Amino acid sequence: MKPLPIEGYWAFFRESLRQWRVVGSIAPSSRALARAMVSPINPRQAQVVVELGPGDGIITQYLLNRLQPDARLMVVEINPVFVERIRARLQDERLLIIHDSAANLRQHFRQLGIESVDYFVSALPFSTLPPTLVRHIVSACYQWLRPGGCFVQFHYAPFMNRFYRRVFDRVAVRWIAWNFPPAFVLICEKHTPKKTPL
Secondary structure (H helix, E strand, O other): OOOOOHHHHHHHHHHHHHOHHHHOOOOOOOHHHHHHHHOOOOHHHOOEEEEEOOOOOHHHHHHHHHOOOOOEEEEEEOOHHHHHHHHHHOOOOOEEEEEOOHHHHHHHHHHHOOOOEEEEEEOOOHHHOOHHHHHHHHHHHHHHEEEEEEEEEEEOOOOOHHHHHHHOOEEEEEEEOOOOOOEEEEEEEOOOOOOOOO
């Protein structure tokens, strides 16, 4: 696995200070956290995967290593600095980089002809974003997630666990100690299309 160059850590730290509410972290994801975020993905069932808030692309690299050659990985990042860093670090035909807010997911899915998503992997700082925006994004993810798929999200505190349990059919929580700061990974499953999202 190609490590993040040292200047990448400084760039991430600068962006976190400049746009804390959007970045939501002071350091890139650790290898332990990246592995935990991609471990719920079954490569044989992952044709369309969407990553929200990839930052410097640490988890993106793990996703590409896990996915099959014919899979598609769409990453959505609003920060132009991170978008350029991902483009510079990761060249892969399966990767589509969208420089936009995750609030516009529906628009991009329709334009790209995406009817359903097998897995969502998100590092968006939902705890620092407006609640109405969080509900809008999570509702869109639930709507496009295929039955049997997963929405994977991490947080640094368990305060939003109840929120995800109101949306998804099953939520499992893993604590990742080897990260700075330690993180909780939530694996949210959609079992049926009948449940009404927020």
